[in-house]
Amino acid sequence: MEAPQYVAARVQSALAEDDRTHELGVRVDVRGDQLFLRGQVGCEERRELIADVAGEAAPGLVVHNEISVVDVREPGGEERL
Amino acid sequence: MSQLRIAAVGDVHLGEDLRGRYRSRLSGIEEKADVLLLAGDLTRHGTLEEGKVVAEEFRDLPVPVVAVLGNHDHHSDKPAEIAAMLKDEGISVLHDDSVVLDVKGVRLGVVGGKGFGGGFAGKCASEFGEPEIKAFVNHTKRIADRWRVALKELQADRRVVLSHYSPVNDTLAGEPLEIYPFLGSYLLAEAVDSEGADLILHGHAHMGTEKGLTPGGIRVRNVALPVLGRAYGVYCLGEHGEDPDHC
Numbered sequence: 001m002e003a004p005q006y007v008a009a010r011v012q013s014a015l016a017e018d019d020r021t022h023e024l025g026v027r028v029d030v031r032g033d034q035l036f037l038r039g040q041v042g043c044e045e046r047r048e049l050i051a052d053v054a055g056e057a058a059p060g061l062v063v064h065n066e067i068s069v070v071d072v073r074e075p076g077g078e079e080r081l
Numbered sequence: 082m083s084q085l086r087i088a089a090v091g092d093v094h095l096g097e098d099l100r101g102r103y104r105s106r107l108s109g110i111e112e113k114a115d116v117l118l119l120a121g122d123l124t125r126h127g128t129l130e131e132g133k134v135v136a137e138e139f140r141d142l143p144v145p146v147v148a149v150l151g152n153h154d155h156h157s158d159k160p161a162e163i164a165a166m167l168k169d170e171g172i173s174v175l176h177d178d179s180v181v182l183d184v185k186g187v188r189l190g191v192v193g194g195k196g197f198g199g200g201f202a203g204k205c206a207s208e209f210g211e212p213e214i215k216a217f218v219n220h221t222k223r224i225a226d227r228w229r230v231a232l233k234e235l236q237a238d239r240r241v242v243l244s245h246y247s248p249v250n251d252t253l254a255g256e257p258l259e260i261y262p263f264l265g266s267y268l269l270a271e272a273v274d275s276e277g278a279d280l281i282l283h284g285h286a287h288m289g290t291e292k293g294l295t296p297g298g299i300r301v302r303n304v305a306l307p308v309l310g311r312a313y314g315v316y317c318l319g320e321h322g323e324d325p326d327h328c
């Protein structure tokens with residue numbers, strides 16, 4: 001069986017290099033047959049594409065998409081320097 | 082001298098799927114800030130289509146806009162074309178040079194560019210060995226040298242450096258240590274410390290921390306959108322006690 005570290009590395013590269021994602025800031029962890037994705041993206045569509053690309057790079061693993069959609073709040077108070 | 086309110090954000094990573102969403106957060110910016118600085122990674126894939134979305138999202142704002150590009154904006158090998166699209170909409174784009182804006186009678190000088198990696202003092206790559214490593218380190222060195230010259234020649238009342246990559250490791254806290262050399266370089270901070278500035282802004286480290294300091298004591302702010310969690314940060318430059326009602 002392939003070591004989980006190599007599977008995680010392959011998924012991470014796929015997320016960075018696949019035209020559908022180009023996401024560099026996703027944390028990928030493999031535990032047994034479970035694949036965990038963590039990080040933040042701009043919208044729901046991108047969140048789902050990440051799970052698609054990850055699933056294709058690691059067929060047979062159960063993908064847990066724990067990526068959250070970054071919530072752009074109203075600008076807050078300024079900082080005085 | 083009036084105080085200046087600098088709004089800044091990086092890593093908006095816009096694309097067709099986010100069109101209009103960021104723009105809606107910019108209404109009323111003129112009440113909160115005097116200028117908007119964009120710290121790179123404006124797109125996700127660096128395509129001309131995404132560049133167009135960025136240009137349309139940030140055009141015709143009531144405050145001047147100054148941008149640098151990021152690594153994502155270089156991915157499709159079209160950085161010059163994207164910069165030209167932004168310039169056509171009145172957005173200044175820095176490429177290791179400077180711009181001076183007159184803001185409320187204050188000359189605000191902004192120096193910067195994309196920056197690059199290499200790591201931080203004592204834990205960094207050096208110009209030794211294979212040509213690939215030398216080219217990597219040399220790219221950062223040349224950028225730092227250009228910033229040094231631009232800062233030396235800058236005639237302005239307030240000096241802000243705008244980068245994509247980080248000049249310090251303080252603002253990377255939260256990122257895996259192993260990737261620090263790909264997130265920034267101390268050579269950038271060294272150049273700015275040698276010539277002086279009031280503030281350094283950068284993006285790129287999405288999982289980093291907002292606030293840091295150069296070895297020379299210049300304030301550094303990581304304004305990557307996921308770090309800020311709000312549409313932009315606002316940093317007020319001015320002497321303490323001076324014009325206290327303004328900021």
Ligand SMILES: [Fe+2]
Nearest residue numbers: 092122285287
């Ligand atoms: Fe980014």
Ligand SMILES: [Fe+2]
Nearest residue numbers: 122151152285
């Ligand atoms: Fe970046």
